[in-house]
Amino acid sequence: MPARVRVGISGWRYPRWRGxxxxxxxxxxxxxxxxxxxxxxxxxxxxxxxxxxxxxYRAWREQVPDDFVLAVKGGRxxxxxxxxxxxxxxxxxxxxxxxxxLGPTLGxxxxxxxxxxxxxxxxxxxxxxxxxxxxxxxxxxxxxxxDKLPVARTLTDAEEDRPLRHALEFRSPSxxxxxxxxxxxxxxxxxxxxxTAGRWPQSLEVTGDHVYVRLHGERVLYHGSYSDEALxxxxxxxxxxxxxxxxxxxxxxxxxxxxxxHDAIRLQERLSPGSG
Numbered sequence: 294m295p296a297r298v299r300v301g302i303s304g305w306r307y308p309r310w311r312g313x314x315x316x317x318x319x320x321x322x323x324x325x326x327x328x329x330x331x332x333x334x335x336x337x338x339x340x341x342x343x344x345x346x347x348x349x350y351r352a353w354r355e356q357v358p359d360d361f362v363l364a365v366k367g368g369r370x371x372x373x374x375x376x377x378x379x380x381x382x383x384x385x386x387x388x389x390x391x392x393x394x395l396g397p398t399l400g401x402x403x404x405x406x407x408x409x410x411x412x413x414x415x416x417x418x419x420x421x422x423x424x425x426x427x428x429x430x431x432x433x434x435x436x437x438x439x440d441k442l443p444v445a446r447t448l449t450d451a452e453e454d455r456p457l458r459h460a461l462e463f464r465s466p467s468x469x470x471x472x473x474x475x476x477x478x479x480x481x482x483x484x485x486x487x488x489t490a491g492r493w494p495q496s497l498e499v500t501g502d503h504v505y506v507r508l509h510g511e512r513v514l515y516h517g518s519y520s521d522e523a524l525x526x527x528x529x530x531x532x533x534x535x536x537x538x539x540x541x542x543x544x545x546x547x548x549x550x551x552x553x554x555h556d557a558i559r560l561q562e563r564l565s566p567g568s569g
Contacts, residue, residue, distance in 0.1 A: 301334035347391030362400035429454035460505035
């Protein structure tokens with residue numbers, strides 16, 4: 294299948310968007326379907342704050358087309374509290390919580406690190422070596438969940454065995470080294486290209502078979518719209534990555550003022566056939 298760019302948003306349930314991106318009167322339960330009709334991917338962020346339920350993942354899947362992509366943000370218990378330490382159980386619980394219920398709509402798994410987590414080769418190696426490379430491996434890992442996750446709230450089977458992608462968003466400059474880049478590349482984990490209004494480091498290194506972009510704000514973190522010039526630049530970068538055979542997933546996270554979905558559509562229009 295040819296490489297392509299998918300453009301979307303980080304989360305979709307924002308009160309500020311109602312009456313703006315979402316038409317007045319649109320039911321909250323219809324917001325994901327509304328977004329999916331206009332964009333090609335959405336990042337599920339609730340999974341970052343707590344383990345979700347299989348029923349929630351099934352409901353989200355039912356609201357989007359089969360060719361839509363739902364990226365899933367890994368739990369902060371793993372990235373922020375355990376700081377990638379803690380072994381297999383937290384990862385097993387995460388994958389057992391229902392992620393596999395997304396079926397064909399399951400996209401990359403995002404692992405976002407806090408700034409305080411620096412590059413440590415042994416810690417990163419232990420974590421990366423545990424990440425499942427296919428949905429079948431994810432199901433096997435899920436079956437090893439611990440008692441903290443009730444069996445009634447688990448899903449440990451995959452509908453089909455297909456590749457599973459991962460992306461790492463770091464915020465410590467210690468990852469801007471050849472050793473860290475090579476480490477991620479050996480495991481095929483994408484380095485998130487993060488635009489954070491200069492707050493945290495940005496890397497354009499390609500370390501996987503896909504590129505994962507998170508646009509948190511051009512001038513102010515989480516606020517404001519992207520300029521035409523900035524979107525032109527991101528469109529140019531996306532076209533270059535695709536020309537190298539890389540799938541690209543782009544998520545706008547400048548949601549505080551409601552700009553994210555509008556900017557996503559503006560970038561999508563720049564990448565549509567015939568747009569240059």
